[in-house]
Amino acid sequence: MSNKMLWHAFIACIALLSGAVNASDHWNHTGGEESSAAHVYVFNRDDDRLRVALFIDGEFVDSREVSSESEAEFGIYNLEGEHSFTITWWDEDTRKSYETSVVMVVKNATPVTLYTEKNDAPEKFYLTVLVKNDNERDLDVCLYIDDKFERCTNAKKSSMTEAGKIKLERGMHNISVHWRDPETEIEYRKSRRVDLIRDDAVVLYAPKGVAFKKGASSRAQISDASQAPSQPSQSSPKKEAANNLSTNSSETRSSITSPKTVELSTLKTTRQAVDRVEEWQNRTSNDLYIYAFIIALAVYLLFRS
Structure with a gap:
């Protein structure tokens, strides 16, 4: 039984090889x-x-x-x-x-x-990248060529440092250096386009970054306060705000005291009116008594006669 299976497997292999040969032919x-x-x-x-x-x-x-x-x-x-x-x-x-x-x-x-076709290798030239560090501390600068990272180097303070010497094909290239200020943690970048037609060098400058010193904020506030009177454009809004505040305060005080004043004036006027009514009533009652007496006297004299 096993011999028959081996024989069938051998026949299948021969058939596969024959098919491959026919395919190539x-x-x-x-x-x-x-x-x-x-x-x-x-x-x-x-x-x-x-x-x-x-x-x-x-x-x-x-x-x-x-x-x-x-x-x-x-x-x-x-x-x-x-x-x-x-x-x-x-x-x-x-x-x-x-x-x-x-x-x-x-x-x-x-x-x-x-x-x-015949394809000659493109011309290549060396480009030397220099970094002028104007900071008062060393910087770790990283070089990028055509937005691709090349290498990092330490640029000494207030000096010129070679960031790299790269062999590039002839033509336009984008050269940039990146660095981070160790004190402020602000990242900076300087870039330059270079048309490379021979061995050349390019200088990129790392200027001084923003510096934050202790006590600078308080001194700035004192300086601003001392300079405030000599700056009309800045002091006039403050004076205007103070005047508005004073006016609002006075208006507020007047709005608080005015109801009492009105109330006292009203009471006084009412009292005067009451006094006038009572006086008129007293006069009216006295006149009635006189008229009644005269009428009674006239009636008495009429009947007596």
Whole structure:
């Protein structure tokens, strides 16, 4: 039973290998002269040996090394009609990958030649970055090139320090240094754009930062107080506020005492009115008594006669 299983496994392996060979032979030309096929060649124009990969209709076919200024045959592939041929390679000089393509109509035996391009390494120059520390203490400054961290160094107080010497490609670069004030904990940054066309140097300045000293606040308050009378623009609002406060206080006092004054005046007026009414009533009652006496006397004299 085990021998049969081994035999079936062996047959399966043979079938898999046969399928793989047939898949690779899909591109290889094995027919007669009348069959349509593409003969693919690659010519390397670069001054370095390159590893070149071949793709047909977007599918990877083969990869080979091609010497500088030489041609290599990649193979013969069974094709007919229009097809695209692409090669890709990596250039160590530029640290980049490249590719080139060509579309060909394959009829009978059609040669297809693809060329790599020559890419020279870009020119590089040395840039020396100097930091002028105007502070009265040493600073730890960090150098950034094109927003990428390079290194940190200690910049001595009141002196010039080399922050770094970097080899860069020709062209524009953004140079910046960062540092933190050890006393105030405030972070500063100075930047500069440099067009590098040769070995060059650039100086970045670290000026004095904001300093906070003990007792500075109280002295500032005393100074402000002593200077207040000589500054009309600052003292006039204070005087105006004081006058407003005094006016409000007086108005408040008057608003508090005015009801009592009004009440006393009202009571006095009422008392005078009452006295006048009583006086009028007394006069009226006396007059009535007199009129009554005269009428009674007239009646008496009339009946007596």
